[in-house]
Amino acid sequence: xxxxxxxxxxxxxxxxxxxxxxxxxxxxxxxxxxxxxxxxxxxxxxxxxxxxxxxxxxxxxxxxxxxxxxxxxxxxxxxxxxxxxxxxxxxxxxxxxxxxxxxxxxxxxxxxxxxxxxxxxxxxxxxxxxxxxxxxxxxxxxxxxxxxxxxxxxxxxxxxxxxxxxxxxxxxxxxxxxxxxxxxxxxxxxxxxxxxxxxxxxxxxxxxxxxxxxxxxxxxxxxxxxxxxxxxxxxxxxxxxxxxxxxxxxxxxxxxxxxxxxxxxxxxxxxxxxxxxxxxxxxxxxxxxxxxxxxxxxxxx
Amino acid sequence: xxxxxxxxxxxxxxxxxxxxxxxxxxxxxxxxxxxxxxxxxxxxxxxxxxxxxxxxxxxxxxxxxxxxxxxxxxxxxxxxxxxxxxxxxxxxxxxxxxxxxxxxxxxxxxxxxxxxxxxxxxxxxxxxxxxxxxxxxxxxxxxxxxxxxxxxxxxxxxxxxxxxxxxxxxxxxxxxxxxxxxxxxxxxxxxxxxxxxxxxxxxxxxxxxxxxxxxxxxxxxxxxxxxxxxxxxxxxxxxxxxxxxxxxxxxxxxxxxxxxxxxxxxxxxxxxxxxxxxxxxxxxxxxxxxxxxxxxxxxxxxxxxxxxxxxxxxxxxxxxxxxxxxxxxxxxxxxxxxxxxxxxxxxxxxxxxxxxxxxxxxxxxxxxxxxxxxxxxxxxxxxxxxxxxxxxxxxxxxxxxxxxxxxxxxxxxxxxxxxxxxxxxxxxxxxxxxxxxxxxxxxxxxxxxxxxxxxxxxxxxxxxxxxxxxxxxxxxxxxxxxxxxxxxxxxxxxxxxxxxxxxxxxxxxxxxxxxxxxxxxxxxxxxxxxxxxxxxxxxxxxxxxxxxxxxxxxxxxxxxxxxxxxxxxxxxxxxxxxxxxxxxxxxxxxxxxxxxxxxxxxxxxxxxxxxxxxxxxxxxxxxxxxx
Numbered sequence: 001x002x003x004x005x006x007x008x009x010x011x012x013x014x015x016x017x018x019x020x021x022x023x024x025x026x027x028x029x030x031x032x033x034x035x036x037x038x039x040x041x042x043x044x045x046x047x048x049x050x051x052x053x054x055x056x057x058x059x060x061x062x063x064x065x066x067x068x069x070x071x072x073x074x075x076x077x078x079x080x081x082x083x084x085x086x087x088x089x090x091x092x093x094x095x096x097x098x099x100x101x102x103x104x105x106x107x108x109x110x111x112x113x114x115x116x117x118x119x120x121x122x123x124x125x126x127x128x129x130x131x132x133x134x135x136x137x138x139x140x141x142x143x144x145x146x147x148x149x150x151x152x153x154x155x156x157x158x159x160x161x162x163x164x165x166x167x168x169x170x171x172x173x174x175x176x177x178x179x180x181x182x183x184x185x186x187x188x189x190x191x192x193x194x195x196x197x198x199x200x201x202x203x204x205x206x207x208x209x210x211x212x213x214x215x216x217x218x219x220x221x222x223x224x225x226x227x228x229x230x231x232x233x234x235x236x237x238x239x240x241x242x243x244x245x246x247x248x249x250x251x252x253x254x255x256x257x258x259x260x261x262x263x264x265x266x267x268x269x270x271x272x273x274x275x276x277x278x279x280x281x282x283x284x285x286x287x288x289x290x291x292x293x294x295x296x297x298x299x300x301x
Numbered sequence: 302x303x304x305x306x307x308x309x310x311x312x313x314x315x316x317x318x319x320x321x322x323x324x325x326x327x328x329x330x331x332x333x334x335x336x337x338x339x340x341x342x343x344x345x346x347x348x349x350x351x352x353x354x355x356x357x358x359x360x361x362x363x364x365x366x367x368x369x370x371x372x373x374x375x376x377x378x379x380x381x382x383x384x385x386x387x388x389x390x391x392x393x394x395x396x397x398x399x400x401x402x403x404x405x406x407x408x409x410x411x412x413x414x415x416x417x418x419x420x421x422x423x424x425x426x427x428x429x430x431x432x433x434x435x436x437x438x439x440x441x442x443x444x445x446x447x448x449x450x451x452x453x454x455x456x457x458x459x460x461x462x463x464x465x466x467x468x469x470x471x472x473x474x475x476x477x478x479x480x481x482x483x484x485x486x487x488x489x490x491x492x493x494x495x496x497x498x499x500x501x502x503x504x505x506x507x508x509x510x511x512x513x514x515x516x517x518x519x520x521x522x523x524x525x526x527x528x529x530x531x532x533x534x535x536x537x538x539x540x541x542x543x544x545x546x547x548x549x550x551x552x553x554x555x556x557x558x559x560x561x562x563x564x565x566x567x568x569x570x571x572x573x574x575x576x577x578x579x580x581x582x583x584x585x586x587x588x589x590x591x592x593x594x595x596x597x598x599x600x601x602x603x604x605x606x607x608x609x610x611x612x613x614x615x616x617x618x619x620x621x622x623x624x625x626x627x628x629x630x631x632x633x634x635x636x637x638x639x640x641x642x643x644x645x646x647x648x649x650x651x652x653x654x655x656x657x658x659x660x661x662x663x664x665x666x667x668x669x670x671x672x673x674x675x676x677x678x679x680x681x682x683x684x685x686x687x688x689x690x691x692x693x694x695x696x697x698x699x700x701x702x703x704x705x706x707x708x709x710x711x712x713x714x715x716x717x718x719x720x721x722x723x724x725x726x727x728x729x730x731x732x733x734x735x736x737x738x739x740x741x742x743x744x745x746x747x748x749x750x751x752x753x754x755x756x757x758x759x760x761x762x763x764x765x766x767x768x769x770x771x772x773x774x775x776x777x778x779x780x781x782x783x784x785x786x787x788x789x790x791x792x793x794x795x796x797x798x799x800x801x802x803x804x805x806x807x808x809x810x811x812x813x814x815x816x817x818x819x820x821x822x823x824x825x826x827x828x829x830x831x832x833x834x835x836x837x838x839x840x841x842x843x844x845x846x847x848x849x850x851x852x853x854x855x856x857x858x859x860x861x862x863x864x865x866x867x868x869x870x871x872x873x874x875x876x877x878x879x880x881x882x883x884x885x886x887x888x889x890x891x892x893x894x895x896x897x898x899x900x901x902x903x904x905x906x907x908x909x910x911x912x913x914x915x916x917x918x919x920x921x922x923x924x925x926x927x928x
Contacts, residue, residue, distance in 0.1 A: 100339035194340035223339060233333035236341035243344055244333050251347060258346045 014117060014156035021287060022121040022152070029122050029294050055079040089128040090145060090185025092211070093120060094177065095159075098136035098168040099238045100194045101218075108218045111282040112190045113159045115216060118290050119188060120155050124148060129185075132158055135173035136165025139180070167238035168195045170202025178209040187211040192218050193266055196239070200269060207273065214276040216289070217266060221281045224256050304382045316378040323370045369918045376911040380904035393435030395453055395490040397483055398425050401499030402467060403444035403474040404809070404869050405877045408500070410528040410617040417525040418469045421498040424523060425464055428496065428893065429457040439486060440464055443479035443499075444472035445810040449486075471620060471850050472810025473871035474503040476882075477512075484514045493518040496893070500526040501880030503873040510885030521890035522882035529878030531558045532565055532583070532616050535870060536590070537605045537624030538806065539598070549628065551593040555607055557583040558876055563611045569593070572600035581607070588872075601628045602852055602864060621875045625852055625866035626806050633657050634797050637688075639666050640678035645780035646693065649789040650676075656793060674796050679773060689766045689796040694737065694773040702758055702769045703740040711736045711751040711772070720748050721795040722759065722768070726784035733779070736772035764819060766796055806866040809850055813865060814842040817857035824857040829867075 058067065058078035068081040093116040101109040116132060123130040129145035132155055143158040168191070177187075187206045193199050193215075206213045229247045236242075245251070263279055270277035276296055280289040338344065406418035413420075425440065432438055437453040440460045450463040479497075487493040495514055501524050514520060536554030557563060562584050569577040577596065583589055603626040609616045616622060636650055638660045650658045659672070663680045672688045681692060681699035690701070697704040713728050728749055738754035741747060748768075749757040760767045774780050779788075807813050817824060817838065824836040824843040829851025836845040836855060843855055847867035856862040869875070882889055 103337065103339045192339065194342070196342050220339075228334070228336055231333045232336045234336050234338045234341055234344055237337045237339055239341070241341050242335075243341055243348065245344060245348060254347045255343060258343050261346075262343060 014160065018114075018117070019152075022118055025118055025287060025290050025294075026122055026125045028291065029125075052081065052083055054082045056082060088147065089123075089126075090181075090183045091120070091123045091128050091130050092177070092181065092185055092187045093130070093132045094174070094187055094189045094191075095132060095134050095162075096136070096168060096189075096191030096193075097134035097140050097162055097165040098191075098194070099164055099166065100168060100192055102164045103237050104220055104222060106282060108192055108220055108282050109164070111218055111280075111286060112216075113162075114286040115190055115218075115289060116188075117152070117155055117159060118286065119293070121149070121152050122290075124151055124155075129183075130155065131181075133177060134162045134165065135170075135177070137167050137169035137172050138165070139173055139176045140165045142180075145183075168193075169197060170195050170199050171197055171205065174202040174205040178205055178211065184210045185212070186214060188214045188216065190216045190218065194238070199266060203269070203273075203275065207275075215266070215270050215278065216293075217263065217277070217279045219259075219263070219279070219281055221283050224259060226252060226255075304384060307381045307383070309382060312378050312381050315381070316374060319374045319378070320371060323374055324367070327367045327370065366918060366922065369914055373911045373914050373918075376907045376914070380907035380911070382904075384903045384907075386903075393433065393437060393455075393492070395487060395493040396428070396432060396436055396438045396496065397453075397486055397494070398428060398438065398440045398496045398498065399447075399479055399483060400425050400440065400442050400464070400467070401444070401474060401497070402442045402448075402470045402472075403499075403502070403874060404469075404471045404620050404871070405474070405500055405502035405618065405874050406525075407469050407620050408526060408528075408531070408618040408877045410530070410877075411525055412527070416469070417500050420525040421500075421523070422464060422467065424525075424893070425498055426461060429461050429464070432457060441479075441482065441486075442467055443474070443482070444470045445475040445478070446472075447479055447482040449482075453486075453490075470810065470848050471869055472848060473808070473869065473874040474499070476504060476507055476509065480509060480512050480514070484512070487514055487518045489515075491517060495520045497522045497882060498525070499882075500524050500877065501882060502526075502875075502877050503871075504880040504882060505876060505878070506873065509883065512884055513887075514884075519890065520882070520884060520887065521893065523891070523893060524879045524881060526877065526879035528617055529558045529560070529876070530615060531618040531621070531875055531877045532556075532563065532607050532609050533558075533618070533621035533872075533875030534605055534607055534624040534868075535588075535621070535872040535875055537603075537626055537868060537870075539596070539603055539626050539628060541628065548594075549596045549598055551596050551603070551605075553589075553591055553593065553605055553624075555581065555583065555589040556872055556875055557585070557587050557589070558878060559583070559614060560585050561614075563609055563614045566608050566610050568606040568608070569596065570604040570606065571598040572602050573604075580610075598628060602626075602866075603628060618875070618877050620850065621869045621871075623850065624868045624870070625850065627852070627864045627866045634673045634793060635659070635671075636793070637661055637670065637672040637675040637685075638678065639663055639675060639680055639682065641680075643678045643693075643774060645774045645785070646676060646678055646789070648780075649786035650793075652786070653790065653793070674793065687765070690768070691792055691796075692767070692769040694771065694776075695769060697737065700737070700739075700769070701767060702742075702745070702760060704771075705738045705740040705754060707735060708738055708751055708754060708756075709735050711738075711754075711756060713749050713756060714752050715747070715750040717746065717748050720746065720759065722748050722757070722788065722791045724787075724791055726787050726791070728779075728784070731779055731782070732777060733772045734776040738771055739769060768792060768796075806868060806870075807847055808870045809847050809867045812844055812846050813853070813867075814844050815855050815857075815863060815865060816841060817843045817855075818860055821857045821860065824855055827854040827856070829853065 055068065056079065058080050062080055066080045068079050071079045095112050095116050097109065101107060101112060120130045120132065124147065127147060129147050131145040132143040134140040140162065143155060146154055203213050226247065231246055233242050233244050267277050267279065278289065278293060400421055402418060406421065407416050409416045411417055411420050429438060437455055438457055438460060439449060439451065439453045441447055441449040450460055454460065483495050487495060493515070495518055499522070533556045534553060535556045536552065539549045539551045541549050551569060553567060555567065562582065565581040565583055567579040567581055568575050576598065581589060605624045607622050634656050636656050636658050638647055638650065638658060640646065640660065641662060647658065647660060650656055663682060666682050668683050668685045670685065672685065674689045674691060675685050676691045676693065677695065678693050681695040681701060684690065684701065692701065695701065711733050713731055716723055716728050736756050738751065738756060739758045741755050741758060744761055746759040747755040748759050756771045758769045779785050819841065821838060824838060825833055826836045826845045827833050829849045836843040843857055847853060850868050853865040853867060854862045855865060881891065
């Protein structure tokens with residue numbers, strides 16, 4: 001695994017200026033929440049709360065204290081009475097740290113860190129439990145769930161210390177993630193989604209384990225406006241796979257079309273499964289992306 | 302097809318190297334530049350679209366590029382071989398280009414506002430530019446002498462530079478000398494060609510049928526010139542009357558080469574001022590000769606000009622419209638007569654107003670007195686310190702020329718009629734009672750002799766002359782004859798060197814020899830155009846070359862300057878009608894047809910084709926039609 005290079009002027013800086021920007025974003029997010037743009041999503045679990053929620057058939061081993069004897073008297077069948085219980089929202093930021101995210105300067109990794117930090121700050125400010133999980137083909141360590149605004153510096157330090165991973169494999173990484181995290185919650189996936197095996201299996205793994213995925217696709221416009229032409233050998237930075245091609249203007253145009261198709265496919269997949277989807281070039285200021293996320297409302301309680 | 306370029310072994314070697322080099326470059330070009338991309342799968346999709354193109358086509362496109370380069374290399378290789386068509390003559394020739402720089406080539410009758418020389422020079426330059434690479438060329442200028450610009454050479458660039466620097470002369474043409482030079486230069490040269498660029502002025506009356514340049518030599522004569530209208534002063538001279546040194550007689554010869562009658566005006570000028578204007582009417586081709594007596598000139602420089610006054614006539618050769626002459630300075634001679642009294646001798650001297658005569662009795666004779674000429678009558682005292690000497694009947698014991706004997710009944714049998722003393726007179730029937738005969742030395746000239754015994758002797762001393770007459774005037778009938786005063790005048794003119802023969806007028810293109818005082822170490826000459834150059838001193842004469850018509854001024858050391866006139870004075874040269882060179886039975890070409898080395902430079906087209914293919918390859922490669 002390659003170590004991150006030394007700090008560069010184009011790298012993300014988690015300094016006071018960045019914090020001020022996050023505070024500003026937080027205020028904006030509260031205004032949006034107060035103006036009715038509240039999220040539909042509410043984290044409620046059925047447990048030992050006070051508000052009645054539902055019944056379910058008794059199973060051996062259930063707490064007999066929750067049996068509804070009135071129902072038993074009428075139906076002679078054992079039903080458990082379930083109550084709603086509110087719990088802190090768990091937000092997992094699954095940040096792609098594969099090599100493709102580290103290509104170029106500035107690169108998508110820096111941008112992803114800024115986005116993750118900003119959203120994490122909003123979450124911390126809302127007293128959510130925020131966890132950062134870098135991944136590539138596997139989960140590259142994790143920041144345990146943190147709560148409270150003061151934890152933002154932990155997040156900064158953790159993101160600063162993250163190193164580049166291997167190739168992208170959403171399926172492998174998210175399988176590991178769902179097996180390690182039993183607490184369901186919002187899973188914000190920040191990635192370029194350059195996975196040769198496709199993204200569906202990985203996102204489905206989240207969905208099937210009752211995580212609520214949210215997709216933020218990053219791309220670099222420089223990857224579309226290539227500055228080379230003629231006879232070249234392109235090498236995949238993650239797989240080292242090489243291809244000899246002759247780059248012509250027509251080919252560049254075809255490449256842009258293929259990329260657009262790629263993004264459209266991902267967006268279509270997300271929309272068809274009611275997954276919030278955002279696409280942003282890293283040349284766009286990250287706070288604009290954050291505001292877009294706010295406007296979509298999926299991130300706010 | 303024949304090959305005149307590099308040896309085929311060399312070309313094949315170089316071509317092989319180039320082929321290997323191109324192939325290496327081609328292979329190097331196949332090594333693609335590596336570019337790292339984040340996700341090559343997208344390119345895979347793009348390439349999937351391109352899969353319609355089959356692999357063999359892609360390989361063919363690459364091969365096509367290589368093939369283009371190989372064709373380009375092959376074309377350049379063939380170009381280096383110097384391909385020529387089989388019927389093209391590529392053997393080197395020897396070309397001798399002779400360019401006439403004589404005065405008539407200055408005629409402006411050719412179109413374009415040029416003169417004949419400039420036209421001929423342009424033709425010569427064109428010839429130089431069109432010769433083949435194996436040809437050897439010599440260029441020679443000629444007028445009345447030949448000036449080669451170099452030996453036979455292949456490289457014509459220096460010749461072109463020398464040719465551009467060549468200038469027109471004011472000399473006549475010596476075709477005999479020029480053709481002799483050509484014959485000697487082309488002798489034993491294979492495939493030789495003589496090209497004479499000359500208007501042919503001077504060829505009209507020249508028989509060159511005997512000239513044989515050699516069997517292998519082809520001769521061409523290219524003659525610029527279109528018209529013959531010219532009015533020229535072909536003769537101009539002036540002489541002073543012996544009796545009156547202030548009056549002159551002028552002779553002018555004017556030649557018209559117009560083919561119709563023209564009117565003209567002759568102007569006589571002295572020291573730049575017109576002193577006489579004479580109208581002329583000249584018939585077609587007339588040679589007008591005329592004496593103009595009684596001309597009084599104030600100076601020593603005479604000039605004659607002739608101008609056509611007919612309105613629609615144009616003199617296309619102005620160089621010979623002027624002629625120049627120099628008169629000797631007219632000064633009074635100081636003459637001393639040492640005699641006891643001889644009216645026969647004193648009479649002719651006293652009658653001449655340009656002579657200052659002093660009679661001295663022998664007893665009062667002073668050898669230190671300075672006179673131009675001293676006559677001794679029947680006396681022979683010590684010689685004076687300066688001046689020329691004339692002795693009449695010197696005494697035997699003191700005679701400056703040894704007396705051989707006395708002839709009591711002399712008959713003058715031999716008279717040197719060409720001697721200046723004898724001009725216009727005849728002494729054959731002179732009656733002399735008695736005369737002394739002189740013992741001659743080697744340098745003496747016997748002007749008159751009696752049966753081999755010298756009676757009148759002319760001797761040259763170191764810096765003066767001595768004339769001795771053996772008889773007493775009173776013992777002959779010589780003083781009673783008309784010839785006697787002329788004889789005395791001849792003596793004066795001869796000793797004073799004031800004869801008309803000494804009026805210095807020369808033809809241009811000649812080396813002029815002018816006597817200079819003894820011990821003169823250097824002399825300068827000022828040419829008519831103002832250029833000052835030094836004159837060589839050889840055996841008491843200043844020698845310099847005249848190449849311009851006009852007045853040359855010779856200044857020998859610190860002495861008085863001497864003016865010399867130079868004229869074209871060549872009737873042949875003034876007959877500017879173009880004439881053709883005739884060499885008997887030999888064929889002489891009249892133009893440059895076939896002379897220009899028309900090489901079909903195939904190699905140029907091959908190189909252009911190679912460059913076009915290179916451009917095509919560049920275009921197709923940049924447009925990705927080829928790989």
